[in-house]
Amino acid sequence: SDEETLIYILDELVEYFRAQIREDPDVASAVAAIRSLLEFLKREQSETILGLRENMTKAIHRLEETDSSVAVSSGGELFLRFISLTSLEHPDLSQCKNVMIERGELFLKKISLSRGKVGKLCHTFIKDGAKILTHSSSRVVLKVLENAAADNKRFTVYVTESQPDSAGKLMAQKLCNLNIPVTVVLDAAVGYIMEKVDLVIVGAEGVVESGGVINKIGTYQMAVCSKAHNKPFYVVAESFKFVRLYPLNQQDVPDRFKYKADILKTVKDLNQEHPMIDYTPPSLITLLFTDLGVLTPSAVSDELIKLYL
Amino acid sequence: MADSDGRQVDSINHSTGKICKELTKEEKQRLRKEKKQHKKNKKDDRGPPEKEKEKEKASVLAPSKPATQSPAHKAAPVPVNASASESPVAAEKPAKSKAEQRAERRARQDTERASKQGKKEGGQQSASSKPKATPNELQPVVKRLPEHIQVDDPAALKKLAKKLERQQVRQINIVPLRSDYGYKVSLFSHLHQYSRKNPPTQQISIPATVIHPSIVRLGLQYSQGIIAGSNARSVALLHAFKQVIQDYSTPPNEELSRDLVNKLSPYISFLSQCRPLSASMGNAIKHIKKEISNIPSQCKEEEAKRRLQECIDSYINEKIILASEAISKYAIEKISDGDVILVYGCSSLVNHILCEAFEKQRKFRVIVVDSRPRLEGREALRRLVKKGIRCTYVLISALSYILPEVSKVFLGAHALLANGYVMSRVGTSQIALVAKAYNVPVLVCCETYKFCERVQTDSFVSNELDDPDDLIVTRNGKTHLENWQTVKSLGLLNLVYDVTPPDFVDLVITDLGMIPCTSVPVVLRVKNVDQ
Numbered sequence: 077s078d079e080e081t082l083i084y085i086l087d088e089l090v091e092y093f094r095a096q097i098r099e100d101p102d103v104a105s106a107v108a109a110i111r112s113l114l115e116f117l118k119r120e121q122s123e124t125i126l127g128l129r130e131n132m133t134k135a136i137h138r139l140e141e142t143d144s145s146v147a148v149s150s151g152g153e154l155f156l157r158f159i160s161l162t163s164l165e166h167p168d169l170s171q172c173k174n175v176m177i178e179r180g181e182l183f184l185k186k187i188s189l190s191r192g193k194v195g196k197l198c199h200t201f202i203k204d205g206a207k208i209l210t211h212s213s214s215r216v217v218l219k220v221l222e223n224a225a226a227d228n229k230r231f232t233v234y235v236t237e238s239q240p241d242s243a244g245k246l247m248a249q250k251l252c253n254l255n256i257p258v259t260v261v262l263d264a265a266v267g268y269i270m271e272k273v274d275l276v277i278v279g280a281e282g283v284v285e286s287g288g289v290i291n292k293i294g295t296y297q298m299a300v301c302s303k304a305h306n307k308p309f310y311v312v313a314e315s316f317k318f319v320r321l322y323p324l325n326q327q328d329v330p331d332r333f334k335y336k337a338d339i340l341k342t343v344k345d346l347n348q349e350h351p352m353i354d355y356t357p358p359s360l361i362t363l364l365f366t367d368l369g370v371l372t373p374s375a376v377s378d379e380l381i382k383l384y385l
Numbered sequence: 386m387a388d389s390d391g392r393q394v395d396s397i398n399h400s401t402g403k404i405c406k407e408l409t410k411e412e413k414q415r416l417r418k419e420k421k422q423h424k425k426n427k428k429d430d431r432g433p434p435e436k437e438k439e440k441e442k443a444s445v446l447a448p449s450k451p452a453t454q455s456p457a458h459k460a461a462p463v464p465v466n467a468s469a470s471e472s473p474v475a476a477e478k479p480a481k482s483k484a485e486q487r488a489e490r491r492a493r494q495d496t497e498r499a500s501k502q503g504k505k506e507g508g509q510q511s512a513s514s515k516p517k518a519t520p521n522e523l524q525p526v527v528k529r530l531p532e533h534i535q536v537d538d539p540a541a542l543k544k545l546a547k548k549l550e551r552q553q554v555r556q557i558n559i560v561p562l563r564s565d566y567g568y569k570v571s572l573f574s575h576l577h578q579y580s581r582k583n584p585p586t587q588q589i590s591i592p593a594t595v596i597h598p599s600i601v602r603l604g605l606q607y608s609q610g611i612i613a614g615s616n617a618r619s620v621a622l623l624h625a626f627k628q629v630i631q632d633y634s635t636p637p638n639e640e641l642s643r644d645l646v647n648k649l650s651p652y653i654s655f656l657s658q659c660r661p662l663s664a665s666m667g668n669a670i671k672h673i674k675k676e677i678s679n680i681p682s683q684c685k686e687e688e689a690k691r692r693l694q695e696c697i698d699s700y701i702n703e704k705i706i707l708a709s710e711a712i713s714k715y716a717i718e719k720i721s722d723g724d725v726i727l728v729y730g731c732s733s734l735v736n737h738i739l740c741e742a743f744e745k746q747r748k749f750r751v752i753v754v755d756s757r758p759r760l761e762g763r764e765a766l767r768r769l770v771k772k773g774i775r776c777t778y779v780l781i782s783a784l785s786y787i788l789p790e791v792s793k794v795f796l797g798a799h800a801l802l803a804n805g806y807v808m809s810r811v812g813t814s815q816i817a818l819v820a821k822a823y824n825v826p827v828l829v830c831c832e833t834y835k836f837c838e839r840v841q842t843d844s845f846v847s848n849e850l851d852d853p854d855d856l857i858v859t860r861n862g863k864t865h866l867e868n869w870q871t872v873k874s875l876g877l878l879n880l881v882y883d884v885t886p887p888d889f890v891d892l893v894i895t896d897l898g899m900i901p902c903t904s905v906p907v908v909l910r911v912k913n914v915d916q
Contacts, residue, residue, distance in 0.1 A: 286892070286901050322899040324719065324793070324826040324891055358901075374903035381900070381907050 086138050089116045106151030106316050109139050114180045144337035146282030146290050150319035158183045190314040190367035191219050198312055198365040199224040206231040207273045212238035212292040213247040214279025216312045232257045266298050270305045280313035284321045287358035287373025299360035308362040315366050318380050323355050537574045563658050567853050570876040578850040585659050599628040600652045604659035615799050616733050619665045623697050630693050641689050642680045661849050664800030664837040704834040708896035713741040715894050724749040724792045730810045731761040732797025734830050740772050750775040756812045758855040781812050788823045798831040804840045805887035805902040811880045817889035826891045833895050844883040853877035
């Protein structure tokens with residue numbers, strides 16, 4: 077029956093998504109999500125465009141349950157917007173679907189290139205002899221540092237350990253492989269190390285409407301410290317991470333982003349759990365590097381209005 | 386029209402604002418001929434009696450002060466003044482020699498240049514607010530009053546009076562110039578200050594055929610403060626316009642699309658004399674005028690009227706009523722259980738949001754902050770308590786005491802300026818400042834029809850002064866400020882609006898969604914593209 081086939085396809089979708097992440101750990105989770113959604117679009121069978129939209133929304137929700145990062149949610153919503161932002165006046169549903177699939181492929185191609193674009197934009201801001209501080213493990217920051225190293229620039233990197241999952245150590249390992257001098261510091265040592273560094277570069281899980289960013293816990297602390305020491309605080313993010321949230325403070329970030337997906341499902345009292353992300357307000361951010369260009373925090377809202385309205 | 390070359394060229398120079406060197410005789414003659422032709426066309430349009438009246442008045446002015454005449458030359462349609470200046474001058478002409486005329490002209494140009502520097506902001510602004518192309522187009526019968534009135538500039542006031550008189554249809558003084566009341570604080574001397582005890586209608590003469598009675602009523606309601614609040618004023622204005630359109634009948638040989646717009650202009654001048662127009666009213670008027678001029682000429686009158694009524698109804702519905710529904714929807718997402726919300730004064734939109742949130746079973750309590758002399762917070766308090774919401778009432782002087790308890794501040798807005806500044810009731814920027822110091826998020830709720838293209842960075846440049854007698858209060862049988870006018874060094878200042886910089890505002894909730902304060906120009910741009 078229709079319901080069963082839908083559930084079956086949704087399960088397949090989740091499997092496909094997990095497989096993507098397993099095969100290529102370097103791919104952004106949003107890109108993997110969008111690839112899976114494209115597959116889902118090709119396989120699903122609905123009779124009407126409205127039905128198709130509903131199924132897509134269900135698919136996105138299902139993926140959010142699997143991986144609760146902000147990027148999956150924002151990427152999914154942008155994907156849906158992009159494919160339906162065209163004239164779907166064809167009388168035949170299969171023709172409409174083909175148009176949507178075409179646009180989906182186009183979107184996928186565009187965003188697979190976005191990390192490269194960001195890297196190219198940002199590495200010029202790293203001067204020779206610079207000391208860079210970064211937080212936890214971000215593939216975009218890695219790409220930026222890779223580009224800078226390839227440009228024969230000399231710089232040293234300090235990475236925070238980033239508990240509870242020690243992602244910072246992974247980052248240090250990857251940087252070692254690129255022959256970049258790296259030091260791992262405690263999360264608590266950010267204030268201590270801030271006077272030594274020249275600039276701070278962090279990635280983002282999501283960029284919100286106000287121009288602030290949502291990133292691994294500890295980013296807000298780093299931003300406040302860098303503001304106090306007058307060091308520039310740069311954020312690198314691809315444009316598919318722009319999300320339609322507007323948090324006013326830390327409490328205002330929805331719970332579904334703060335904790336990992338499986339914890340949300342199993343644990344009843346979230347007060348005992350530790351949140352995995354925090355929110356950095358736009359007043360602490362100097363510049364954002366995206367594939368749309370180098371933006372100030374107030375320009376993010378302009379871009380979002382263009383994307384969404 | 387036996388005018389001398391000298392005077393003629395003078396007026397041309399004045400009108401074009403250039404300081405020309407002497408022209409050769411042929412050029413002068415050519416210019417004179419062109420001017421004659423212009424004047425002839427103008428003369429055919431206007432009736433004779435008006436012309437004579439203008440001439441009379443101008444001739445009274447002309448011999449007295451050449452300096453004030455020159456700015457008057459610049460702004461008003463040139464040929465009229467030129468012709469007016471000719472009449473007294475023509476008599477004197479034969480007496481002077483060419484050399485003397487030239488010297489006189491040079492002297493006048495010098496004084497004109499000096500006066501031009503002097504009133505760069507003032508008179509020039511009101512001059513430039515009118516299109517310079519006036520001599521070329523068909524003399525429009527009515528002109529809008531300029532927004533930036535320099536009350537302390539006598540030449541500008543004189544120009545204003547002249548303009549108002551030019552809006553007459555039948556030589557009756559329809560729109561009277563209201564006189565200012567009391568001593569004005571020098572920083573704000575460029576604004577009007579009227580007294581509520583002198584309503585503008587005292588100087589109007591009936592017959593009411595000149596200003597529609599519903600407009601007169603509306604003007605009185607504005608000036609007495611019976612209708613207050615930007616949404617209420619806009620809606621009342623639109624309803625009055627509906628009545629006007631209903632009673633309107635196209636005169637013969639006129640097109641509805643052009644005549645109705647001209648009929649509305651003196652009404653708008655009258656209303657702005659009663660109380661300066663708000664940004665929301667300005668946008669509503671612009672919209673209506675656009676709709677009226679877009680009525681196709683072959684449309685029958687009844688059909689056109691019906692269409693205009695519908696258009697006004699849909700404007701009110703979309704931009705005000707439905708917008709407030711959309712804003713409530715977004716705002717309720719920001720209200721969580723256990724919140725303590727601070728509101729200031731009485732904003733219809735914020736009250737609506739709080740009532741909706743309460744109906745949706747959110748648990749919160751409200752702190753209403755109020756200030757003299759309007760004490761609008763009492764009205765808000767009444768509405769919220771009637772709904773059953775737990776409220777606390779404080780005066781604005783207790784703000785820093787109460788703010789540590791507050792989790793969010795909701796403010797209404799009178800207008801949002803193009804550089805992101807929020808113009809709202811006086812006291813709002815104070816609340817935003819103190820909230821920022823306590824790290825409390827400030828949310829401003831504003832419909833998009835209140836977004837205006839103006840830019841302002843302080844509260845002095847453009848504001849409204851209310852009746853200073855409102856500040857007088859009687860306590861324990863003593864009224865201390867009763868005779869404030871007799872004390873020469875005392876001024877009472879009753880400001881109505883102030884501007885809040887965008888750094889103090891965390892979020893603006895509009896019907897398009899939640900945007901940061903700096904994105905207002907983007908929304909304006911998007912709206913203009915849509916239109």
